[in-house]
Amino acid sequence: MTADPVQPEQLPADGPGPGRPSRRGFLRGGATFLGGAIGGAAATFGGTAAWGATRPSSSSSEAPDQAGRATVAFRGPRQPGVGTTPQAFATLLALDLVDGSDRESLVRLMRIWTDDAERLMAGRPGLADTEPELAAVPARLTVTVGYGPGVFAAADLPGRAPAWLRPLPSFGVDRLADAWSGGDLLLQVCADDPVTVSHAARVLVKQARTFARPRWLQRGFRNSPGTVAPGTTWRNPMGQVDGTGNIDPAAEPHLIWHPDGSAGWLAGGTSAVVRRIAMDLDRWDEVDRAGRENTIGRRLSDGSPLTGRHEHDTPDLEAKGPNGFGVIDAAAHIRRSRTQDPHERFLRRPYGYDDGPGDTGLVFVSYQADIDRQFLPVQRRLDELDLLNEWTTPIGSAIFAVPPGVGPGEYLGQALLEG
Amino acid sequence: MTADPVQPEQLPADGPGPGRPSRRGFLRGGATFLGGAIGGAAATFGGTAAWGATRPSSSSSEAPDQAGRATVAFRGPRQPGVGTTPQAFATLLALDLVDGSDRESLVRLMRIWTDDAERLMAGRPGLADTEPELAAVPARLTVTVGYGPGVFAAADLPGRAPAWLRPLPSFGVDRLADAWSGGDLLLQVCADDPVTVSHAARVLVKQARTFARPRWLQRGFRNSPGTVAPGTTWRNPMGQVDGTGNIDPAAEPHLIWHPDGSAGWLAGGTSAVVRRIAMDLDRWDEVDRAGRENTIGRRLSDGSPLTGRHEHDTPDLEAKGPNGFGVIDAAAHIRRSRTQDPHERFLRRPYGYDDGPGDTGLVFVSYQADIDRQFLPVQRRLDELDLLNEWTTPIGSAIFAVPPGVGPGEYLGQALLEG
Numbered sequence: 001m002t003a004d005p006v007q008p009e010q011l012p013a014d015g016p017g018p019g020r021p022s023r024r025g026f027l028r029g030g031a032t033f034l035g036g037a038i039g040g041a042a043a044t045f046g047g048t049a050a051w052g053a054t055r056p057s058s059s060s061s062e063a064p065d066q067a068g069r070a071t072v073a074f075r076g077p078r079q080p081g082v083g084t085t086p087q088a089f090a091t092l093l094a095l096d097l098v099d100g101s102d103r104e105s106l107v108r109l110m111r112i113w114t115d116d117a118e119r120l121m122a123g124r125p126g127l128a129d130t131e132p133e134l135a136a137v138p139a140r141l142t143v144t145v146g147y148g149p150g151v152f153a154a155a156d157l158p159g160r161a162p163a164w165l166r167p168l169p170s171f172g173v174d175r176l177a178d179a180w181s182g183g184d185l186l187l188q189v190c191a192d193d194p195v196t197v198s199h200a201a202r203v204l205v206k207q208a209r210t211f212a213r214p215r216w217l218q219r220g221f222r223n224s225p226g227t228v229a230p231g232t233t234w235r236n237p238m239g240q241v242d243g244t245g246n247i248d249p250a251a252e253p254h255l256i257w258h259p260d261g262s263a264g265w266l267a268g269g270t271s272a273v274v275r276r277i278a279m280d281l282d283r284w285d286e287v288d289r290a291g292r293e294n295t296i297g298r299r300l301s302d303g304s305p306l307t308g309r310h311e312h313d314t315p316d317l318e319a320k321g322p323n324g325f326g327v328i329d330a331a332a333h334i335r336r337s338r339t340q341d342p343h344e345r346f347l348r349r350p351y352g353y354d355d356g357p358g359d360t361g362l363v364f365v366s367y368q369a370d371i372d373r374q375f376l377p378v379q380r381r382l383d384e385l386d387l388l389n390e391w392t393t394p395i396g397s398a399i400f401a402v403p404p405g406v407g408p409g410e411y412l413g414q415a416l417l418e419g
Numbered sequence: 420m421t422a423d424p425v426q427p428e429q430l431p432a433d434g435p436g437p438g439r440p441s442r443r444g445f446l447r448g449g450a451t452f453l454g455g456a457i458g459g460a461a462a463t464f465g466g467t468a469a470w471g472a473t474r475p476s477s478s479s480s481e482a483p484d485q486a487g488r489a490t491v492a493f494r495g496p497r498q499p500g501v502g503t504t505p506q507a508f509a510t511l512l513a514l515d516l517v518d519g520s521d522r523e524s525l526v527r528l529m530r531i532w533t534d535d536a537e538r539l540m541a542g543r544p545g546l547a548d549t550e551p552e553l554a555a556v557p558a559r560l561t562v563t564v565g566y567g568p569g570v571f572a573a574a575d576l577p578g579r580a581p582a583w584l585r586p587l588p589s590f591g592v593d594r595l596a597d598a599w600s601g602g603d604l605l606l607q608v609c610a611d612d613p614v615t616v617s618h619a620a621r622v623l624v625k626q627a628r629t630f631a632r633p634r635w636l637q638r639g640f641r642n643s644p645g646t647v648a649p650g651t652t653w654r655n656p657m658g659q660v661d662g663t664g665n666i667d668p669a670a671e672p673h674l675i676w677h678p679d680g681s682a683g684w685l686a687g688g689t690s691a692v693v694r695r696i697a698m699d700l701d702r703w704d705e706v707d708r709a710g711r712e713n714t715i716g717r718r719l720s721d722g723s724p725l726t727g728r729h730e731h732d733t734p735d736l737e738a739k740g741p742n743g744f745g746v747i748d749a750a751a752h753i754r755r756s757r758t759q760d761p762h763e764r765f766l767r768r769p770y771g772y773d774d775g776p777g778d779t780g781l782v783f784v785s786y787q788a789d790i791d792r793q794f795l796p797v798q799r800r801l802d803e804l805d806l807l808n809e810w811t812t813p814i815g816s817a818i819f820a821v822p823p824g825v826g827p828g829e830y831l832g833q834a835l836l837e838g
Binding site: 064065066067068088089130131132133134137139192193194195196198202205206214217219221222223224225226227228229230235237238239281284285300301352354356357360 | 483484485486487507508549550551552553556558611612613614615617621624625633636638640641642643644645646647648649654656657658700703704719720771773775776779
């Protein structure tokens, strides 16, 4: 899996790989190349595999600074934006195909998005980009495309849709709004600069205009680049350390990707679940710290499990307190989301949203090879019992098949649309 | 003005002042203190005036990185967030006082906001902060408070309101929505991290809950920290270099602040104009580059005036082209916004907004000592004739008196409320 765009969770996307120097290492070690020798440093990146490597883009009138210059490769066996260490900003857009769409129109749209995504991710303007200067700061831009059930219907390829590609079953906790659910196509646009995300999303939506119309748009954020130490686990809007137990895409790629050699067009692809989860922060405010920690099973201060001392200590679900009850509550979120089944795990890639007082929550995004086998059992358990449900409400839900990455000369989804 | 929190536009807020070393200078010069000697570097800042200086905050469990650690001083003769070099993210909130508000309730609210703003800007939790860990990354957080006409009515001090504190006159270009206009109180919350802005805004709104209710909220962004080179002028969502001709708060403080020695409670204060300006990007797309450059009077590539070669060249409004017409159009934005009157200038501090396809524009914010003398004449000229009006529409408008900064032992607005 060395030619894979996935990156270990603990490293920045431009972090060290075989034979590649660590830019962070340079910074922390106090190297002097920040003074201007960026081009020279870039050359050392260029000597290694292009797939998924992060490289400074070509120079531009915008004079992007270090964090703005970093790029993620568009072409490779996997789509970018899945194993990529989460950028600071995400826009997730669902689009619906216009009436009369067919395989030919889908191919045309995929060719356009392929071209524009590749250009934009390299820090170059899209084709016919009306604001080309706004493309000059790639800031680790990634564009990830997914297919809802409608794509297979429009392409007249119903038999090629994976079995798990259907709306999630209704859960008791759900209060789904149509305005935040479903969609024929997914565009996930992520970068470390919100100007970049805004521009790229606009270019891609504009170019799709004759083929598809926006259905919903969700904007999420994490910490800005350079504001928290590398490797710090993100805190969600409830203040919880969120993502400690996440899988490492480099260590367990089989949990995310359909193997390259597997049969069918989805080899090298994955699936995306996007759920909008509202957080009732005003009622959460009424819960004291002990209650909050009991709800999750982790300490607020550093995310350590209530049975451990450090964030990454394995929770001891058997440990009993002096009263004989579990130290980690029977309904605690980490107990209910865990399982002995090593397949009931998936890559979480959530962002926070804050659209004003009372309108805050999580743009929950997960990637997994198989929604039915990996995501659903966990979601069923949490729906059945999870203390956190008292303060969180899913208000949107959508699922997508994510086609494999795009090799040289190929376009997005080619294995499906021409297979 | 050495003890003033204003900063030259070209420098980061933590940039060099008299006797203060430049952190950027360290970075560019390849100094090694990034490896861990932050505390030592902080000490060199501490030796100079505390007013408005940017200093690393105390350590925390969040381990904020360099850009996250920077703070702006809350106390000083001027409120922060005006002369402060614009941070990457802004939330502007208007609140309306609850019925029955009086001077006493205003004093209580101002004491609360004073305390919480000071804490949060230092990277410490607000009082009774329910998510204290989210306060650990100050990232140059600033909180700026303004008073609408309703404050003077509630405080029974109608005679103390400045003459210019009234809704702007209706302009022909306006299509104002009540939902984006007016308000008794302004909270401008800015930082280089969106998590910080979100948390701080929530704390301040929550603590105000018994006194005031949110009326509108506008979220804006610029480039993330470290993504564009320091000193790069921001591009707005239309792709224009925006802010080249802005005033330098350090060089022309009299354009912003009521002089310290002047009579009345507003000495050391200013005024804020907040307008939400929608941009019709889809129709702007139909304009070619020559047309776009003619609209503004500047080149898209680098912001240089059509009569000059570099961004900061002074536009030559007299220059004629071969056909006898002005090189800069008679209705070009830079011609119409300029004047021979040196007082018809103000500090612009705008942000972009992007709330989805078709909902993009500018959170326009300006600061000036006198709205009537400085802002209105310019706005009247632009309303009368400005090519840009074809694609921009003001949809919200609000004005506020911004009380002076808060000295040791004082609270926000004390000179008004106890004067």
